Amino acid sequence: MAIVNRTPDSFYDNGATFALDAAIASGVAAFEAGADLVDVGGVKFAPGPPVPVAEEIDRVVPVVQALSAIGPVSVDTFHADVARAAIDAGAAVINDTTGLHEPAIADVVAASEATLVVAHSLAVPRTQHPLPHYDDVIGDIAAFLHDRVERAVARGVPRERIIIDPGHDLNKNTRQSLELTRRLRELADTGLPLLVALSNKDFVGESLDRGRTDRLAGSLAAAVFCATQGARLFRVHNVRESVDALRMVEAILGWREPAYELHNTRPEGND
Structure with missing residues (x-):
């Protein structure tokens, strides 16, 4: 899942893909580099002033329309109206990094054929959550995700169209994110992607x-x-390098055939 931030203040690229043509070009390049999905965001997760819903829609919809003609597109949003406009524009996935803070997102996804990503985070969207505390990092995250998944299912989202995201760094300090990573298998064993x-x-x-x-x-x-440890989708900035790293994992585990075979396959040798 490649990242395209149509925001002027994204934490990584500092607005490099805020302009519409730059956002579309970045998405096209991501598909060409091997991304299976492009995730378009119009508002960053980090604290900051609210962005009007109409403005968020204006940021993401043209990108979705352009890129969905090439491959599957996800939209990173926590507003139901944005999710609806994105799906109408061709989005295949709604990526809610706030874990259904606005429950109506589940209703929008349920009324479509889109997939829903439910992420773990604690704060009200775009606000600080200082000194986050967990009695048990994985246990608390798992309980939160289970609760939000069941809410989505109750609102009509088929379980087979739900993906979970433990939310590295989202209202978590470094030690908490490291422990989450160490114990990721415990979440993978829940059976949801x-x-x-x-x-x-x-x-x-x-x-x-x-x-x-x-x-x-x-x-x-x-x-x-x-x-x-069981992760199967990866939201990344550096697409080509990430694709190579993960395809190599697949090759080692026997899930992917080598692209070609020449080494020591000829009588004359080629060491």
């Missing part, structure tokens, strides 16, 4: 003492580890 969004996040930077533009190696290491 598991997405991780850890690309270039602060827990990577703080673990390695790396700035936001220097976290690729750490992000790839975390993604590979999560793949071995």
Whole structure:
């Protein structure tokens, strides 16, 4: 899942894809680099002033319309009206990083054929949640996700169209995100498809003492580890490198055939 932020203040690219043509070009390049899905966001998760719903719709819908002609598109939103407009424009997935803070999102998804990503986070959207505390990181996250999934199912979203995301760094400090990563298998064993969004996040930077533009190696290491622990979808900034890393995991585990075979397959040898 490649990230396209149509925001002027995104934490990673600082608005590099805010312009419509830049956002569309970034999505096209992501598909060309091997992304299976492009996730378009019009409002960042981090605290900040509210963005009017109409403005968020104006940001994401043209990108969805352009990219959905090429491949599947997801929209990162916590507003039901934005979700509805995105689905009408061709979005296949609604990625709610607030875990159904606005429950009507489930109603919108249920009335469509779209898939719903339910993420774990604690704060009211776009507000701070200082000093987050968990009695048991995985246990608390699992309980939250179970509750929100059941709410979505009760509102008519088929369970087979729900994906869970434990929300690395979302209202979690670095030690909590590291423990979440270590114990990810416990969430994967719930049986629902598991997405991780850890690309270039602060827990990577703080673990390695790396700035936001220097976290690729750490992000790839975390993604590979999560793949071995049951994660099956990865929300990433660096598409080509992430695709290579995860395809290599698939090849090692026997899920993907090598692209070609030449090494030591000829009588004359080729060491």
